[in-house]
Amino acid sequence: MHGGAQAVAAARAHGARTIFTLSGGHVFPVYDGAVKADPPMQILDVRHEQTAVFAAEATARLTRSPGFVVLTAGPGVTNGISAITTAFFNGSAVVILGGRAPDYRWGSGSLQEFDHPALLGPVTKRAWTEHQAAGVGLAVSEAFELASTRHRGPVFLDVSLEALFGAPDPGTPDSMIVESFMRQAQQTLHDHGATTGGRSAGAGPASAGPTGGADRADDDPDSGRLAQIAGLLASSARPVLVLGSDVWLDGAEDAARAAAEELALPVIANGQGRGILPAGHELLVTRARSVAFGEADLVIVAGTPLDFRLGYGEYGGKNGTPPAQVVHIADAPGQLATHRELAGSAAGNLTGCLTGLVGAAQAIGLGRPWTQDWLPRLTEASRSATAADAALLASDAFPIHPMRIYGELTAMLDPDAVVIGDGGDFVSYAGKHIEPRQPGGWLDPGPYGCLGTGLGYAIAARIARPSAQVVLLLGDGAAGFSLMDVDTLVRHRLPVVMICGNNGIWGLEKHPMQALYGYDVAADLQPECRYDQVVAALGGAGELVTKPEQIAPALRRAFGSGVPYLVNIVTDPRIAYPRSTTGV
Numbered sequence: 001m002h003g004g005a006q007a008v009a010a011a012r013a014h015g016a017r018t019i020f021t022l023s024g025g026h027v028f029p030v031y032d033g034a035v036k037a038d039p040p041m042q043i044l045d046v047r048h049e050q051t052a053v054f055a056a057e058a059t060a061r062l063t064r065s066p067g068f069v070v071l072t073a074g075p076g077v078t079n080g081i082s083a084i085t086t087a088f089f090n091g092s093a094v095v096i097l098g099g100r101a102p103d104y105r106w107g108s109g110s111l112q113e114f115d116h117p118a119l120l121g122p123v124t125k126r127a128w129t130e131h132q133a134a135g136v137g138l139a140v141s142e143a144f145e146l147a148s149t150r151h152r153g154p155v156f157l158d159v160s161l162e163a164l165f166g167a168p169d170p171g172t173p174d175s176m177i178v179e180s181f182m183r184q185a186q187q188t189l190h191d192h193g194a195t196t197g198g199r200s201a202g203a204g205p206a207s208a209g210p211t212g213g214a215d216r217a218d219d220d221p222d223s224g225r226l227a228q229i230a231g232l233l234a235s236s237a238r239p240v241l242v243l244g245s246d247v248w249l250d251g252a253e254d255a256a257r258a259a260a261e262e263l264a265l266p267v268i269a270n271g272q273g274r275g276i277l278p279a280g281h282e283l284l285v286t287r288a289r290s291v292a293f294g295e296a297d298l299v300i301v302a303g304t305p306l307d308f309r310l311g312y313g314e315y316g317g318k319n320g321t322p323p324a325q326v327v328h329i330a331d332a333p334g335q336l337a338t339h340r341e342l343a344g345s346a347a348g349n350l351t352g353c354l355t356g357l358v359g360a361a362q363a364i365g366l367g368r369p370w371t372q373d374w375l376p377r378l379t380e381a382s383r384s385a386t387a388a389d390a391a392l393l394a395s396d397a398f399p400i401h402p403m404r405i406y407g408e409l410t411a412m413l414d415p416d417a418v419v420i421g422d423g424g425d426f427v428s429y430a431g432k433h434i435e436p437r438q439p440g441g442w443l444d445p446g447p448y449g450c451l452g453t454g455l456g457y458a459i460a461a462r463i464a465r466p467s468a469q470v471v472l473l474l475g476d477g478a479a480g481f482s483l484m485d486v487d488t489l490v491r492h493r494l495p496v497v498m499i500c501g502n503n504g505i506w507g508l509e510k511h512p513m514q515a516l517y518g519y520d521v522a523a524d525l526q527p528e529c530r531y532d533q534v535v536a537a538l539g540g541a542g543e544l545v546t547k548p549e550q551i552a553p554a555l556r557r558a559f560g561s562g563v564p565y566l567v568n569i570v571t572d573p574r575i576a577y578p579r580s581t582t583g584v
């Protein structure tokens with residue numbers, strides 16, 4: 001069995017079902033291995049390596065099973081680096097298998113001869129090279145193990161040409177290792193068939209479970225630390241709980257909801273933590289975030305870093321209140337914030353952390369005095385922020401106000417819709433006004449903030465949730481990074497609804513530059529550019545919308561079309577998203 005076949009068998013044994021890739025001779029054996037596997041492994045070939053990596057990343061984030069991407073040597077690997085870095089920032093379990101120039105000629109300048117791990121090391125959990133044909137299966141297996149162990153993230157492995165094309169000698173211990181991968185692979189397939197056999201094609205997030213490290217009984221949190229956090233809650237009058245992406249990625253969404261409800265804590269949701277408390281839940285006060293963070297006396301942040309999205313973990317101090325105490329709960333000790341003083345912290349599997357916190361609170365007979373005044377105040381602030389939006393969500397303005405688009409879209413979304421945001425201001429509006437009704441259906445680029453995630457995320461979403469609505473929200477600037485991969489949607493028959501908020505500018509740069517300098521440069525795009533016609537030319541369909549009353553019928557046509565469809569909506573470039581920070 002050559003290295004490529006070993007790689008496929010090992011990947012399958014760890015739950016990979018699709019290879020995201022763009023062709024190159026250095027990685028042919030992996031394709032050969034996929035085609036000849038029984039059953040074959042799906043090969044999803046794209047038009048830019050960043051799309052392949054983003055697709056693998058979104059696979060990990062939606063299915064909570066590791067994503068697998070195969071990149072050819074040199075430019076294939078380097079084209080993937082922004083997406084790999086995104087996966088690193090998002091804690092997404094992705095294995096990147098790279099081709100590599102042959103060892104026997106190393107140093108003589110063969111095509112695309114480049115030592116990738118040196119470049120990939122800082123943005124992966126580990127990056128290394130396998131030089132032996134017999135070692136490929138084991139190395140790929142190790143990469144999957146590492147990627148899916150807390151704290152999850154991308155792992156890079158490249159394999160020298162002769163190792164990937166070569167085969168171990170039959171009858172040696174190496175060939176027995178390969179055989180054992182094959183057995184594992186068969187077992188995984190069997191198990192998978194058993195759990196998914198009766199499931200509808202549109203199996204939603206409820207049926208997807210985290211794999212790998214998340215199932216381990218080790219890394220339970222320290223109960224003493226949880227007791228101490230419960231003690232902080234006991235002396236708090238105005239607590240807030242923040243739920244971030246790792247709560248979902250670690251499979252702790254039920255424990256998180258139970259903890260919030262049992263402790264009656266007001267919740268602010270972030271990233272893939274959104275939807276854990278469904279839209280309309282009485283404890284969900286994300287819209288009251290400035291009061292909540294400004295006046296809290298205790299903020300417990302679970303499953304997300306204390307980064308710019310969360311005001312760097314500095315809370316309280318508004319309206320005469322003292323600075324708040326901060327507790328950080330993370331899935332691994334290395335994730336705990338070091339840039340600010342913490343009143344408490346705990347690390348380990350997040351189900352254990354959240355369940356343990358409830359247990360510790362019950363043990364001390366925790367009162368919930370905040371339900372008298374603090375919680376109702378936040379609920380009310382949240383309700384009035386939502387009510388204040390009603391007018392703009394129904395705006396008849398011409399040119400179109402971007403919020404009107406979300407007013408129309410929200411009404412058409414199913415609870416299990418996957419909504420993806422790739423853009424600037426246009427997506428900020430979505431983050432504020434689209435409140436998920438269940439977890440696992442919202443994908444933003446995360447704290448690395450990389451434009452261009454759109455088509456890769458959409459491809460993965462369509463595959464991961466075959467019968468759910470998949471809606472990709474694209475700024476017109478963002479669209480330019482990946483729109484060519486509509487071709488991939490068309491070739492692989494993956495219908496997706498794309499909505500382009502077309503303001504003709506890089507809005508999230510133009511407006512801030514105006515505010516800072518009084519002028520702007522390098523911030524204009526073509527007004528009313530026909531991105532819908534680009535999609536049609538690639539084999540999909542679309543239309544241009546310029547008037548508010550055209551939005552709903554156009555969206556209905558898009559959802560009903562069954563093909564990749566782009567609704568190109570011309571919006572008012574004068575409207576800037578009202579933001580208080582640009583993240584720096």
Ligand SMILES: Cc1ncc(C[n+]2csc(CCOP(=O)(O)OP(=O)(O)O)c2C)c(N)n1
Nearest residue numbers: 423424425426451475476477478506507508
């Ligand atoms: C790869 C990458 N390049 C540049 C940026 C900087 N950037 C952030 S938002 C933005 C503007 C996005 O414009 P558009 O997608 O049209 O959305 P709009 O703000 O106009 O709604 C830019 C250029 C980035 N985040 N990522």
Ligand SMILES: [Mg+2]
Nearest residue numbers: 476477505507
């Ligand atoms: Mg724009």
